[in-house]
Amino acid sequence: MKRLLVRAAVAAALVGLLAACTTTVTPSRLQFTMSPTGNLGYEVSTTGEITVTARNLVFRNTAGQVGVTLTGLLIEFYDVNDAAAPPGDNANVISLNVYVPPGIQCDQPDPVLGCTMQSAGARFAPGLQVTTPEAYQLLPVGVVLAHIGAGQPVGWHADITFTGFTAIGQSFTSETYRVSIAPPN
Numbered sequence: 001m002k003r004l005l006v007r008a009a010v011a012a013a014l015v016g017l018l019a020a021c022t023t024t025v026t027p028s029r030l031q032f033t034m035s036p037t038g039n040l041g042y043e044v045s046t047t048g049e050i051t052v053t054a055r056n057l058v059f060r061n062t063a064g065q066v067g068v069t070l071t072g073l074l075i076e077f078y079d080v081n082d083a084a085a086p087p088g089d090n091a092n093v094i095s096l097n098v099y100v101p102p103g104i105q106c107d108q109p110d111p112v113l114g115c116t117m118q119s120a121g122a123r124f125a126p127g128l129q130v131t132t133p134e135a136y137q138l139l140p141v142g143v144v145l146a147h148i149g150a151g152q153p154v155g156w157h158a159d160i161t162f163t164g165f166t167a168i169g170q171s172f173t174s175e176t177y178r179v180s181i182a183p184p185n
Contacts (some may be wrong), residue, residue: 061126067101068099068164069165071163072095072096073093074163090143092140104124
């Protein structure tokens with residue numbers, strides 16, 4: 001009996017030691033929003049003309065994250081019940097070429113590449129904010145028409161996921177960001 005207790009104690013100690021030695025790896029945390037507003041919007045004139053407003057994409061890496069080059073985005077559209085909106089035609093893939101500097105700040109960052117750990121005064125902090133120079137029309141007219149047809153309800157949204165590769169050559173997939181569809185814009 002004593003032997004079983006000793007074995008159980010040794011096993012428990014080994015499990016505790018293994019848990020203490022394990023490191024938690026957090027996924028890359030890319031901050032994302034859009035400009036001029038953080039939602040997807042459109043307007044409908046009194047004559048029924050629909051205008052979809054394009055958005056600039058805004059990114060920043062959190063403290064300590066490596067730089068990432070974004071090469072594409074997947075955007076999927078959903079109604080208030082999380083059903084595909086419109087059914088059968090709710091996803092788009094868009095190509096990008098956006099470099100988001102690492103989550104490092106320094107005394108004199110490079111205007112494009114930001115800072116590296118070898119830069120003077122380098123420290124972990126949110127990286128430089130990057131805004132795409134061109135605006136993207138992310139909201140298809142088919143989604144707008146479906147939204148109008150449903151009575152422009154609150155709760156329609158898009159889920160956006162970015163892909164690319166990190167500065168150290170690993171493939172990158174961001175978390176999925178939920179963005180509301182909000183008329184009028």
